[in-house]
Amino acid sequence: MTFLIYFLRRLALVVPTLLGVTIITFTLTYLLPGNPAVVKAGPLVPPEVVAEIEKAMGLDQPAWVQYWRYISGVVQGDLGTSASTGRPVLEDFQQRLPATLELTLASLLIALVIGIPLGVQSAVHRDTALDHVGRIVGVAGVAMPTFWTGLIAIYVFFYLMGVAPPPLGRLGAGLEPPPTFTGLYVVDGLLTGNWKVVGSALHQLMLPSIVLGLSVMAPIARMVRSTMLEILESDYIKAAWAAGLPRRRVVYGDALFNALIPVVTILGLVFGFLMAGNAVVESVFAWPGIGNYAITSLMTKDSGPIQSFVLFVAVLYVIVNFVVDIVYGLIDPRIRLE
Amino acid sequence: MADIARPPTSSSASLPASLRLIGLRLRRNWPSATALAIIVLMILAAVFAAWIAPYDADATSAEAALQAPSLHHWLGTDVYGRDLLSRIIFAARVDLAVAFGATALALAIGATIGAISGLHLGWVDLIIMRCVDSVMAFPAFILAMAITAALGNTVTNVLLAIAVTQVPIYLRLVRGEILRIREMEYADAARVVGNPPWRIVFVHLLPNCLPPIIVQATLAMGYALLTMAALSFIGLGIRPPQSEWGSMTAEGAQYIVTGEWWLFLFPGFAIVLMVLSFNLVGDGLRDFLDPRMRGVR
Numbered sequence: 001m002t003f004l005i006y007f008l009r010r011l012a013l014v015v016p017t018l019l020g021v022t023i024i025t026f027t028l029t030y031l032l033p034g035n036p037a038v039v040k041a042g043p044l045v046p047p048e049v050v051a052e053i054e055k056a057m058g059l060d061q062p063a064w065v066q067y068w069r070y071i072s073g074v075v076q077g078d079l080g081t082s083a084s085t086g087r088p089v090l091e092d093f094q095q096r097l098p099a100t101l102e103l104t105l106a107s108l109l110i111a112l113v114i115g116i117p118l119g120v121q122s123a124v125h126r127d128t129a130l131d132h133v134g135r136i137v138g139v140a141g142v143a144m145p146t147f148w149t150g151l152i153a154i155y156v157f158f159y160l161m162g163v164a165p166p167p168l169g170r171l172g173a174g175l176e177p178p179p180t181f182t183g184l185y186v187v188d189g190l191l192t193g194n195w196k197v198v199g200s201a202l203h204q205l206m207l208p209s210i211v212l213g214l215s216v217m218a219p220i221a222r223m224v225r226s227t228m229l230e231i232l233e234s235d236y237i238k239a240a241w242a243a244g245l246p247r248r249r250v251v252y253g254d255a256l257f258n259a260l261i262p263v264v265t266i267l268g269l270v271f272g273f274l275m276a277g278n279a280v281v282e283s284v285f286a287w288p289g290i291g292n293y294a295i296t297s298l299m300t301k302d303s304g305p306i307q308s309f310v311l312f313v314a315v316l317y318v319i320v321n322f323v324v325d326i327v328y329g330l331i332d333p334r335i336r337l338e
Numbered sequence: 339m340a341d342i343a344r345p346p347t348s349s350s351a352s353l354p355a356s357l358r359l360i361g362l363r364l365r366r367n368w369p370s371a372t373a374l375a376i377i378v379l380m381i382l383a384a385v386f387a388a389w390i391a392p393y394d395a396d397a398t399s400a401e402a403a404l405q406a407p408s409l410h411h412w413l414g415t416d417v418y419g420r421d422l423l424s425r426i427i428f429a430a431r432v433d434l435a436v437a438f439g440a441t442a443l444a445l446a447i448g449a450t451i452g453a454i455s456g457l458h459l460g461w462v463d464l465i466i467m468r469c470v471d472s473v474m475a476f477p478a479f480i481l482a483m484a485i486t487a488a489l490g491n492t493v494t495n496v497l498l499a500i501a502v503t504q505v506p507i508y509l510r511l512v513r514g515e516i517l518r519i520r521e522m523e524y525a526d527a528a529r530v531v532g533n534p535p536w537r538i539v540f541v542h543l544l545p546n547c548l549p550p551i552i553v554q555a556t557l558a559m560g561y562a563l564l565t566m567a568a569l570s571f572i573g574l575g576i577r578p579p580q581s582e583w584g585s586m587t588a589e590g591a592q593y594i595v596t597g598e599w600w601l602f603l604f605p606g607f608a609i610v611l612m613v614l615s616f617n618l619v620g621d622g623l624r625d626f627l628d629p630r631m632r633g634v635r
Contacts, residue, residue: 143564145613148606280571306483310483
C-alpha cells in the first residue's frame with residue numbers, strides 16, 4: 001500500500017515535469033528568433049510568400065494553439081522533417097537509435113565493471129596508495145573533456161600503435177551489417193553466428209566506449225567507496241569477520257550487495273552524463289547515432305533534428321529517473337515513507 | 339572570490355579572521371593551494387595576454403607553418419604558422435570570462451529566485467520548483483546545446499545558455515538554506531524590529547548562505563568551462579578565428595591523421611588544467627568552510 005502511494009506520488013511529479021520539458025523545447029523551437037518560415041522558405045523570398053508559409057505552418061496563431069499542435073504532433077510521433085536528409089526526423093531517429101544504444105550500453109558496462117571494483121578496493125584499502133590513485137583517476141576523469149580524451153585515444157591507439165581501427169563508424173570497411181533483430185551489431189552478430197561482424201563491431205566499439213565509460217566511472221566508484229566504508233563498519237560485517245568467513249565472501253558478498261543499493265540512485269545521473277557525453281563522443285568517432293545526427297544537423301542549421309534530439313533525451317532522462325526512483329523504492333522500503 | 343571580500347553585515351567582525359584562516363588552510367592543503375595559484379596565474383596571463391604571449395596570436399607566417407614544439411615555439415605552430423602558446427594564452431580571455439560571467443549570472447538569478455521560493459513557499463514555491471524540475475530534466479550540456487542552437491553562436495548566447503543550465507543549482511541550494519535559517523532567532527529578531535522582507539533576505543539571510551554558495555560556484559566554474567569548450571568543439575559556441583580552447587581542439591583534431599599531435603593536445607590540456615584547478619579549489623574551500631565535511635572524501 002505504501003508502495004502504491006509512493007508510486008503514484010512520484011508519477012504525479014513526472015507529469016508537470018514533462019509538461020515543462022515540452023514547453024521549453026517548444027519555446028526553443030518556435031518562439032525564438034530565426035523564424036522557421038523564413039528558414040523553410042530560404043533567403044531572398046518576398047515577405048508575402050513568407051507570410052503565406054507562416055499561415056500554412058500555423059505560425060500566425062497564438063502561442064498556446066501552436067503549442068497544442070506541437071504537442072499533438074509529438075505524441076503522434078510527428079517530429080517534423082529533416083531538411084538535410086529530407087526524411088521524417090522520426091525515421092532518421094529509428095535508424096540511428098541502435099547505434100547510440102549500443103555505445104551507451106557498452107560504456108555503462110565498462111563504467112560499472114571498472115567503477116565498482118575500484119570503489120570496493122578503495123574502501124577496503126582506505127588511505128593506501130591504491131585509494132589515492134583511485135581518487136586521482138576519479139578527479140581527473142571528471143575534469144577531462146571526452147572530446148579530448150577521445151582524440152588522445154585515437155592518436156595513440158590508431159595513429160601511433162595501430163591497434164584500433166580508424167574512427168569511422170560501427171563496422172570495419174567491407175563488412176555488411178548483420179540482419180536486424182535488436183539493431184545492436186554485436187548482439188545481432190552473435191545471434192546469427194557471424195563472428196567476423198561481432199569481432200569488427202567490438203573492435204570499433206572499443207575506443208569510444210572506453211572513453212565514454214571512463215568519463216562516467218568516477219561517480220560510481222565514489223558512491224561505492226563511501227557506502228562500502230559505512231557498511232564495513234557495521235555490526236553485521238564485524239560479525240561476519242568474527243565468524244571467520246573468508247575475506248572475499250564478506251567484501252564481495254555481504255558488504256557489496258548492500259553497497260550497490262545506493263548505486264542505483266546515481267544511475268539516473270550517470271545516464272544523463274552518458275547522453276550528454278554520447279553526442280560529443282559520437283561526433284569524434286563518426287559514430288552514426290542520434291547524437292552525431294543532431295550535431296551534423298547543427299552544421300547545416302537544420303533545427304528539426306536538434307530540437308527533437310533534445311526533447312527525446314529529456315523525456316528519456318525523466319523516464320529513467322522515474323524508473324530509478326521506483327526501483328529504489330522497491331529495494332529500500334524506507335524511501336517510500338519520505 | 340569577490341563575495342568573500344565583501345563582508346556580510348551580520349558577521350562582519352569575524353571575516354578578516356576567517357580570511358586569514360583560509361590562507362592557513364590553503365598552506366596545509368597544498369593541492370588546493372597549487373590549484374589556486376594556477377587559476378590566479380591563468381587570470382593574470384589572460385588579462386596581460388598582450389604582454390605575456392611570446393608572439394602575436396594572429397600573426398601568420400608561411401615558413402613557420404605546422405612546426406612541432408621547439409625552443410622558438412614552445413607549443414608549436416598551426417597550419418597558418420600561428421604560435422600555439424600565444425593563441426592558448428589569448429583564448430584564456432574568452433574561456434575564463436564566459437566561465438566567470440555565466441557563473442555570476444546564474445548565481446545572481448538562482449539566489450534571488452531561490453530566496454523568494456524559500457520565503458514564500460505555498461503556490462509560488464510549488465510553481466518555481468516545478469520549473470526547476472523541468473530545466474533539470476535536461477542533461478545540462480544538451481540544454482546548453484539547444485539554447486545556443488536556437489539563439490545563435492555568439493559569446494553572449496553561450497554565456498546565457500550555460501547560465502540557464504546552472505540556475506537550478508543555486509536556486510535549490512539557496513532555497514534549502516533559507517528554509518533552514520528563516521526560523522532561526524536572528525531572522526525572527528530582524529523581522530520583529532520591522533525590517534522589510536527584502537532587507538531580511540539580502541542583508542540578514544543570504545549572507546549566511548554564502549559558504550555553500552561559494553563552494554558550489556567554484557565547482558560550477560569548472561563545469562561552465564567544460565560546457566563551453568564542448569559547445570565550441572562541436573561548432574556551436576565560439577568560432578574561429580576567435581581563439582577558444584574547445585574550438586582550437588576541434589581545429590587540431592583534423593591533424594591527428596597527419597601526426598601533428600600538439601595542435602589538439604595543448605588546448606585540451608589547458609581546459610583540463612583549469613577545470614581540475616577549479617575542482618581542487620572548490621574541494622579545499624568546502625573542507626574549510628564546512629567543518630562537517632573535513633576529512634570526508
